[in-house]
Amino acid sequence: MNRKEFLSDCGKMGMAGVALSLFPWLESCTEKAKQEVHGEKARIGIIGTGSRGVFHIKNLLQLQQAEVVALCDNYRPHLDDAAQYYPKAKLYEDYRQLLDDKNVQGVIIATPLYLHGRMTIDAMNAGKSVFCEKSMAFTLDEALEVYNRRKELGSVLFIGQQRLFDPKYVKAMSMIHEGVIGDVVGVRNYWYRNNDWRREVPSPELERHINWRLYREYSRGLMTELACHQLQNGSWAMGMLPEKVMGSGSLIHWNKVDKRDVYDCVTAIFTYPNGVNMTFESIISNKHFGMGEQILGSKGTIDLVTGMHYTDEPMPKGSGMHQLVEQIERGVMSNSVFAGTSWAAETGSTAPGMPIMPNVKVVTGESSVGAEADGSKELVDAFLHAVITGKQPEKVLEESYYATQFALLADKAMHENAILTLEDKYRVPYVPLGSR
Amino acid sequence: MKDIVIPAAVVRREIIIWLCCFVAANIVNWVVIIKFATPWYEIFSQIGYVTITSFVFYGLLLMLRAAWWLLSRVFKK
Ligand SMILES: NC(=O)c1ccc[n+]([C@@H]2O[C@H](COP(=O)([O-])OP(=O)(O)OC[C@H]3O[C@@H](n4cnc5c(N)ncnc54)[C@H](O)[C@@H]3O)[C@@H](O)[C@H]2O)c1
Numbered sequence: 116m117n118r119k120e121f122l123s124d125c126g127k128m129g130m131a132g133v134a135l136s137l138f139p140w141l142e143s144c145t146e147k148a149k150q151e152v153h154g155e156k157a158r159i160g161i162i163g164t165g166s167r168g169v170f171h172i173k174n175l176l177q178l179q180q181a182e183v184v185a186l187c188d189n190y191r192p193h194l195d196d197a198a199q200y201y202p203k204a205k206l207y208e209d210y211r212q213l214l215d216d217k218n219v220q221g222v223i224i225a226t227p228l229y230l231h232g233r234m235t236i237d238a239m240n241a242g243k244s245v246f247c248e249k250s251m252a253f254t255l256d257e258a259l260e261v262y263n264r265r266k267e268l269g270s271v272l273f274i275g276q277q278r279l280f281d282p283k284y285v286k287a288m289s290m291i292h293e294g295v296i297g298d299v300v301g302v303r304n305y306w307y308r309n310n311d312w313r314r315e316v317p318s319p320e321l322e323r324h325i326n327w328r329l330y331r332e333y334s335r336g337l338m339t340e341l342a343c344h345q346l347q348n349g350s351w352a353m354g355m356l357p358e359k360v361m362g363s364g365s366l367i368h369w370n371k372v373d374k375r376d377v378y379d380c381v382t383a384i385f386t387y388p389n390g391v392n393m394t395f396e397s398i399i400s401n402k403h404f405g406m407g408e409q410i411l412g413s414k415g416t417i418d419l420v421t422g423m424h425y426t427d428e429p430m431p432k433g434s435g436m437h438q439l440v441e442q443i444e445r446g447v448m449s450n451s452v453f454a455g456t457s458w459a460a461e462t463g464s465t466a467p468g469m470p471i472m473p474n475v476k477v478v479t480g481e482s483s484v485g486a487e488a489d490g491s492k493e494l495v496d497a498f499l500h501a502v503i504t505g506k507q508p509e510k511v512l513e514e515s516y517y518a519t520q521f522a523l524l525a526d527k528a529m530h531e532n533a534i535l536t537l538e539d540k541y542r543v544p545y546v547p548l549g550s551r
Numbered sequence: 552m553k554d555i556v557i558p559a560a561v562v563r564r565e566i567i568i569w570l571c572c573f574v575a576a577n578i579v580n581w582v583v584i585i586k587f588a589t590p591w592y593e594i595f596s597q598i599g600y601v602t603i604t605s606f607v608f609y610g611l612l613l614m615l616r617a618a619w620w621l622l623s624r625v626f627k628k
Contacts, residue, residue: 434593435583436600 137292137549138285140508143500144493152180157502160185160219160243162210162234163226164197166314166484167248167275171223172200174492180499187213190324192317210234214241221271221502223495224248227327228334232257235272236264244271244502246495250339251519255527258519259541265512271501273494274515276347279548280497281490283422284351286472287410290424291352292549296412299353302393303409304345306337306480309402311369312379329375335526336377337364337397341480343522345408347514348419349385349393352410354547356517357385357393359536364529368400383525395525406480422475423468513545572608576601 135142142148157180161168164186175181187207188194194206207213213222214237221244224234232252238245251274252258265272278284291299314325327333328340350356362383369379379400385393408419415426432438478486501507520541528535577594580601584593 432587432589434597434600435587435589436580436593436597436604438587438589439579439583 137289140279140497140511141285143497143508144280148500152500152503155503156180156182157244157499158182158184158218158220159499159502160187160213160216160222161197162187162213162222162224162238163230163248164188164193165190165225168193168223168225169197169200170484170491171225171495172197174495176200178492178496178499180496180503185213185216185219190321211237214238214243219243221246221498223498225275228339229253229327229332232261235261239264239268239270239272242270244498244505246273246275246498248275249515249519250274250335250343250522251515252523253335255520255523255537255541258516258523259543262512262516262543269507271498271505271507272512273498273501274512274519275491275494276344276511276515276518277490277494278344278347278419279490279511279514280493281488283472283475284419284490287417287419287422287424288351288549290471291410291412291417292354295415295424296410296417297414299410299412300391301411302349302352302391303407303411304342304348304394305396305404305407306341306345307397307402307404307406308399308481310399311372312399312483313373326375329373329377331376334377335523337379337381337399338383338395338522338526338529339519340483341397342381342383342395342525343518345395346385346393346521346525347518348408348410349387350514350517351548353387353389353391354549355387355389356537356545357521358388359386359534360384360521360525360528361534362525362529364526378529381525381529383528385521385525402481417471418468420480421477422471424471425464425466425468427464510546510548513543514548516543517545568612569605569609572612573602573605575608576604579604 135145159175159181161172161183164172165188168188172183175183183201183204185205185207186194186197186201187210188197189208191208194208198204198206205213205216205218207216210226213219222238224231224238224245224247226234226248228250231247231250232254235245235247235251250258252261261272290296312328316322316325323330323333328336334340360383362381364378364381366375366378367380369375380398382394382396385395387393406420410417410419412427414428415424417424433441476488478489497508520537524535524537527533580594580597583589584591
């Protein structure tokens with residue numbers, strides 16, 4: 116989806132004008148903002164040219180405002196792969212050298228999690244605008260340090276939480292805020308896969324460099340890799356932050372195959388101040404249910420992944436004549452001799468539901484690289500705009516900050532077997548998305 | 552083969568019977584509109600169903616009349 120299509124999708128949502136005050140971070144997608152940077156280029160350096168780095172490169176190739184001038188990776192094969200897309204870009208193996216490159220205005224950081232905080236702070240100190248992949252940092256303290264440093268310097272800082280730029284999420288959230296599904300009474304997130312989450316390793320000493328996701332020394336596993344995307348849903352829908360977190364995690368399957376030490380099975384519950392719970396569950400040894408993100412309301416449900424709206428209220432019944440015929444049919448069919456058992460399983464509703472907007476683009480959660488049309492390209496485009504204008508969009512950073520903090524807090528709760536609250540020192544001013 | 556001639560009086564009688572069925576079907580429509588609290592515009596929008604219902608009534612009535620005619624013939628003998 117290009118910018119034009121994105122804008123048109125936003126248009127179909129009726130998001131023009133007024134709605135922008137509710138979604139200020141989308142301002143860079145407007146025609147006016149586009150004119151503001153017309154003909155200008157953001158000179159970008161990419162740090163970490165592994166799978167996500169290359170995914171961004173492919174998007175950047177299609178974006179008018181992008182000029183990739185430098186690439187950095189400390190693993191040569193990945194750096195050389197990336198260089199094929201931008202043969203003129205300068206190549207670095209040490210990110211600090213890239214940061215010294217005065218030609219670079221902004222950096223995209225797509226390295227393993229344990230490097231995010233340090234690299235982001237170094238890049239901001241070097242005067243660069245920064246787009247860092249999620250999660251924002253490796254520890255609660257580090258995330259706060261990044262947040263505070265950005266505030267001191269006034270740098271542009273984006274975190275790779277692309278749902279904020281996905282039209283179906285924006286539309287769904289505006290419906291929820293309008294009260295279409297009544298009061299939000301629950302938020303369900305799950306992400307199931309059936310794969311070992313491993314990347315191929317050319318030689319054994321590279322195991323930890325390539326498969327960093329599987330080791331706690333570099334990663335917080337499913338919570339920072341998957342949950343942090345979904346945890347945003349609850350706060351966005353309800354306009355508040357969770358009060359307490361509990362969780363349980365274990366290694367149940369893939370530890371039989373390798374020596375990983377991050378959990379391959381996790382469940383976490385986040386309780387909001389009004390008592391509503393948000394759940395996150397991930398198992399990577401069964402993929403039957405795939406990825407799901409559902410906002411449950413007192414009047415209906417919105418499935419964010421499929422962009423469908425299901426109502427709990429009785430469906431419109433049809434005309435009086437139809438109802439009469441149905442009643443007669445029911446009378447004929449309800450012969451007590453043939454009646455079934457008095458108990459039936461309370462299975463879910465089979466109501467067909469309605470798409471929340473035309474041409475909903477559904478992405479599966481199967482790929483660990485990223486998916487087309489999931490908002491990633493629009494997010495990077497918004498970053499380019501911010502690099503050129505130097506303007507940090509409102510609200511997005513706080514949303515990403517808290518998504519990271521609650522993912523890390525849940526991980527901590529699992530390891531400490533405790534119910535945890537986010538300490539006051541980690542609380543930064545939060546203006547809920549969707550409020551004016 | 553002989554032509555079947557339906558006298559005008561019979562045609563008129565059948566039309567009147569069907570019109571009565573049509574009125575009855577309309578009354579049913581009004582009753583269900585009240586009963587199921589559906590909008591009054593269904594008086595017009597459901598006219599197709601009402602017409603079909605009127606034919607159903609007419610058919611049922613035809614069967615009753617045929618049965619009556621058969622029985623009366625049996626008892627006359
Ligand atoms: N937003 C999303 O949907 C999404 C999707 C996939 C990955 N990601 C994130 O992107 C990041 C990268 O993930 P990936 O799948 O590309 O991992 P990857 O292992 O494929 O790539 C990481 C790259 O960083 C390089 N690297 C490691 N240490 C370095 C250093 N000190 N200096 C320079 N380069 C270094 C590695 O050599 C590798 O090429 C992760 O934080 C991940 O969570 C986000």
